[in-house]
Amino acid sequence: MEIVQDILIIVLAGLMMVDENGPVIISWFPVIVGMIVGIIMGDMQTALAVAGTFQLMMLGVAALGGASAPNYGLATIIGGFVAIRTGTGINSAVAIGIPVGLLAIQLEVVARIICNFLAHYMVRLVREKKFMKMRKIAILGPTLFFLQTALPTVIVVVAGPIVVKQLLKIIPAWVTDGLTVAGGMLPVVGIALLMHYMPVKKFLPFIIASFVLAAYVKVPLLGIALIGFAASYWYFFQETKKGSTPAVVGVTNQNEENDDYDE
Incomplete structure (x- = not known):
């Protein structure tokens, strides 16, 4: 059963990013992917608690212009998975989810740079009327976005709960305490920003x-x-x-x- 859950969590993480940059059927918002995590892991209450925390954090931080914000959808998937599988609660979800969400920013930059070159190459193929080859190259774009979030998820899932618990022990207390405080402040900032425009x-x-x-x-x-x-x-x-x-x-x-x- 755990193997099936692991596979579904990895697939969800990858499809979430493809969906965000494509049809937007599922949505990448924490409350949506958190609900799906709860269905997969069989613990809806914990998953929605984690999702609600990250959703409020997302309201407090916006990626405006060239700025980048953590991938809170991926943070929700990883955080919900860790919290449910290890039974360590929301604090561990925040401590693990946010760093992975920040890592996804760097991977997103790499994916977009590669996709930029692919786009120019596809334009050249269209001008040369090599449409079949262009269609094959076009598949690489969604594949890169899938791997952007699937690879960090694979690392966490393959490492397993034991390694995650050991990692939480290695991380200094001031780091986890700081993340916990930030996790408590950002939802307040998010609600304040929301009320400002209401x-x-x-x-x-x-x-x-x-x-x-x-x-x-x-x-x-x-x-x-x-x-x-x-x-x-x-x-x-x-x-x-x-x-x-x-x-x-x-x-x-x-x-x-x-x-x-x-x-």
Whole structure:
């Protein structure tokens, strides 16, 4: 069973990157790939806890312009795999997932440089009307992106939980503690950035109500999400009715004017 899980985790890591640069069917967001990791590993609760942590980190760091951000999708896959297989929890997921996510940045640079040369070579083949050869070369692009995330995953999976545990022991405490602190700060920064662009003043009652439900009433996160969905559903239809009312009045007045004109 573990061998099947290992293979599926490696395939998921590779397909995630191909999907990100191609059809975008699965999505590379931590919450999506984390859910799939939970299905593969048979521990949805731990996988989603890890995925939620990395998703909030992703909100706090953006790759703008030429800047690079860690591959949080890969970090989620590796972190979820390690946390579930070793039973060491979220701290180990962050300690292992973030370095692997940072490694993926370097591999991404290498893959994109190679793909740049491949693209120019394919253009030359098209001009020479060598279409069959061009199609064969085109396969190398997705292959490189697949290997970009699959290779680090293979290293972690092949190394096994024992090596990962030994690695966690070798890593100085100040490093793991620092990553844990950063893991706690980045989600806050992510939510702050998210709220900065939201109409907070307009929806402040809903924010206060959700905080009270979570902090004092101890409503589970799923329950708060469902309440939020119900509130947004109600608000949407209320605003839709307001938007449609003037149009109806306008039509009525226009009909009345036409009636007067006919008389």
